[in-house]
Amino acid sequence: MIEHHRRRLSASAALLLLCCCCWASTAAGAELADKLRDDTELSQSTAKTFRRIMPVRFYSLLEQNPVANSTLSLRSCTIFVPTNEAFQRHRGSTHVLYHIITVALSKDQLPKTVSSDMDGNPPLYITKNRNGDVYVNNARIIPSLTVELTNREGKRQVMHIIDEVLEPLTTLPTAKPDAITNPDAYQFLQQADLLNIGDNRVRTYRSQVALMKKETIYSAPGTHTFLLPVDEGFKLSTRSSLVDAKVIDGHVIPNTVIFTAASQHDEPKTSAAFEDLLKVTVSFFKQKDGKMYVKSNTIIGDAKHPQGVVLAEIVKANIPVRNGVVHLIHRPLMIIDTTVTQFLQKNFGCNSFKFLNDNENGALRKFYEVIMDNGGAVLDDINNLAEVTILAPSNDAWNASSINNIVRDRKKMSEILNMHIIKERLNVEKIRQKNANMIAQVPTVNNRTFLYFNVRGEGSDAVITVEGGGVNATVVQADVAQTNGFVHIIDRVLGVPHTTVLGKLESDPMMSDTYKMGHFSNFNDQLNNTQRRYTFFVPRDKGWQKTELDYPSAHKKLFMRDFAYHSKAILERHLVIADRVFTIKDLAQMSLVSDTVLLPTFRDSLKIKVEEEAGHLHDEYASHEWTGYVIIWNYKKINVYRPDVECTNGIIHVIDYPLLEEKDIVVSGGSYLTESSICIMLANLIMITVAKFLN
Incomplete structure (x- = not known):
């Protein structure tokens, strides 16, 4: 039989098959190692891969367990085998029979819940996520390493390699052997002091569940996710009194089992506190430091349960119980009882x-x-x-x-x-x-x-x-x-620039029209130069929309590639290039000294005056009084909508209207030209004429 499988399977699969056959017999660990070493059909690299995937520790655990040996020899089964790395991360005992179910199931055949072969038959929960990954509790099945075979009794057996050791809920060594077996969430809550959950205690929350007569939500059959706040989360003396029946409902996700590795992060799930007048969702997410958090979001609140998000770190995750999974969290959800400070x-x-x-x-x-x-x-x-x-x-x-x-x-x-x-x-x-x-x-x-x-x-x-x-x-x-x-x-600290003028222009949704105009006219090419210092007066999109009403034909041509030269000339009027930047306060102070501030641009200079002007933020936000700035250019007042947008090579002042007037636009053969562009064209024409004369 082994030779038959070797012909059909890859070298790696043949090695796994050999291991399973060795399990079916009672070969010792040393004999198994000899078989692996002596098999000439297996390359050294494959053997190394095998040893990494199939640790000797799990072999020995199987061999030492008579029930597991009997199952492998006589019955159909599915075995979930942790990788070597999983064992290295694992702390505590490994329960072999919790990794075995007494029916042979491929990855696609696995139902949502299967009973393990451990005493009391505690369940294993199967999650199939959107990416096609399959999880057993919190352990992912590595699909390329699954092996199927038939043992000497003709029974089908399946072996899945998983990336975590499966951990059942067990009692403390000091508890009586029959104290609790395969508990549901309510039994967990009642007898948590006897369970192996570290130093965590849930006595305060347990008392509130009893006080609110909410025991049935934890004993309900089915598959649910339960979030239990530990005692440390009730250090604030008044917090426990805020745990009412609705708050308790908000800690239960009904009819869904969520293990942290298998969860879709930041995907809101409906809690048991989701009804007409109160709507609370719960979601899981992971920080970059690896810590797992859960958050409640009270979308619709009431007098006792205000809207908003409450975050809680998961202090002990993925505790399987008979009717789902329990996560211990460091504080209760939904309760808002602290100030921002x-x-x-x-x-x-x-x-x-x-x-x-x-x-x-x-x-x-x-x-x-x-x-x-x-x-x-x-x-x-x-x-x-x-x-x-x-x-x-x-x-x-x-x-x-x-x-x-x-x-x-x-x-x-x-x-x-x-x-x-x-x-x-x-x-x-x-x-x-x-x-x-x-x-x-x-x-x-x-x-x-x-x-x-x-x-x-x-x-x-x-x-x-x-x-x-x-x-x-x-x-x-x-x-x-x-x-x-x-x-x-x-995700960033505001006020500390990290991009150039070009980067800001490209990314800011308020400046998209100016960016588009500068892009097709090649005006933007210079704005990434970190050796220069720019002060750029950028008309916001709404400003360009106003010019469309004032000068519709001109506006149309300014955004056409055929007229890019003239668009560039207009933008150059807005760009000040100097050895320093000019903040809006600088310009306002300079305007107090001189009636006109002269600023150098690419072609000539820009003459403006900046004044402070009190007003309101917007009509719809009239309650916000403010002191803003206006630019006076050619006797026209233009509001500075956003002053002092800092960049790594300059500063941007977002203005409400471009530095543009009707007299700037001259009709000539269907084209619209600025005064400066006409001068340039005349100069070019003179140069061409002189060149022809000299030739």
């Missing part, structure tokens, strides 16, 4: 909060460190605000090399930190409302600085970006709710 402070503090310090908000540790290194005044300012929203850069965001140059500059860092603070409660829904007709413009605590939000997509696929001080950041975790506001975690 307290949320940030939980990175540090007294020893009594050590557990919370390590887990509550580790993703923002560096943000808090920068605040404290800068004197902590920013935190005091946040604490004094009745309503506040924080755009908090993640830990990874602070690793950018551009930040190292300014992190010790307290004045600059204070401005940057204040740029991340908004004096109102601003969740995603409110951002979406403000973004309905235009890019939302929101003032920050930093004097005269605004943030610009943009929302693309709908629902869970929506992407929210925010721009501040020349930096475009993406919101990677929105709506982390606190009692006095929200925290949104972003």
Whole structure:
């Protein structure tokens, strides 16, 4: 039989088959090694691969277990065999019979739940995800290493190689042998002190479940996911009293078993607290440091359950029970009982909060460190605000090399930190409302600085970006709710430029028309030059749309490739090239000294004046008073919509209208030319005439 399979299988598969046949007999580990070493048909590299995939430790465990030996010799079965790397990562005992089921099933034949051969027959849960991967509990089946054969009794057997050791729920050594076998989630909750779950305790949450008479949700048959907060998450004395029946429902995902490795990250699942007047979803996600988190999102709340996201780290994951899987989390979901300041402070503090310090908000540790290194005044300012929203850069965001140059500059860092603070409660829904007709413009605590939000997509696929001080950041975790506001975690530090003028022009949705015009006219080619310093007055898209109403024919031609030369000439008027940049404050101060500020451009110069002007942000946001700036050019006032967008090689001032007038456009043979382009064309014509005369 072995020779027959060797002809049909690859060398690697033949080796696996040989191993299975050795299992069926009672060959010792040394004899098995001899067989592998002496088999001349197997290359050295294949043998190494085999030894990596099929550790001797698992062989010996099989050999030492009489039930496993009997099954392999006499019965059909499926065996899930962990790789060598899986054993190296594994801590604790390995339960061989939990890796065996007494029916032969290929990967495609595996149902959602199968019973293991371990005492009590605790279930194994099968997950098939969108990528085609198949998981047994939290272990992925490696499809290329599956082997099927028939043993000497004619029974079909299947071996799947998996990347994790399967861990059943077991009791502590001090518990009675028959204390608990194959418990459901309610029995787990009731007898957790007898179970092997480390130092974690769930007594506080258990008492609330009993008080709210919610035992049946944990004992319900079927396959569910249960999230249980551990006692350390109730250090705040009032928190346990907030765990009511709806909060308990929010910790259960019915009719779905979710193991962390098999989960689709950031895919909201309907919790048991999802009804007409209250809608709560739960999702899993993983940080770059490898830590797994779960978050509740109260989409529709009520007086007791406010809207927003609550994050909790999973402190012990993937505990299989008879009716699903349990994950222990470090704090309860849905409960919003800390201020924004307290949320940030939980990175540090007294020893009594050590557990919370390590887990509550580790993703923002560096943000808090920068605040404290800068004197902590920013935190005091946040604490004094009745309503506040924080755009908090993640830990990874602070690793950018551009930040190292300014992190010790307290004045600059204070401005940057204040740029991340908004004096109102601003969740995603409110951002979406403000973004309905235009890019939302929101003032920050930093004097005269605004943030610009943009929302693309709908629902869970929506992407929210925010721009501040020349930096475009993406919101990677929105709506982390606190009692006095929200925290949104972003992937960059605002106000610390990391791209050139060209990069900013290309990526900012408000400047797309200027970018398009500069692209087909080759004007943009110079904007990546880091040896120059640019001050670029960029008309926003809405400004170009106004010119379409004022000069429809001219606007049409300015965006046509056939008229690229003239488009370039107009853009060159907007670009100041000097040995320094000119902030809007610089220009305003220069305008106080001289009635006209003369700025060098590529061809000649730009004459402007900049003045401060008080007003309102927008009609729809009339409550936001502000002091802005206007450019006076050729007796025309043009509002500066976004001043001082910093770039690595210059600065951009986004303006409401291009530096363009009707007299700039001359009709000549159907073409529209600027005064400067006409002069250039005349000069070229004279040069051509002179050249012909000299020849």
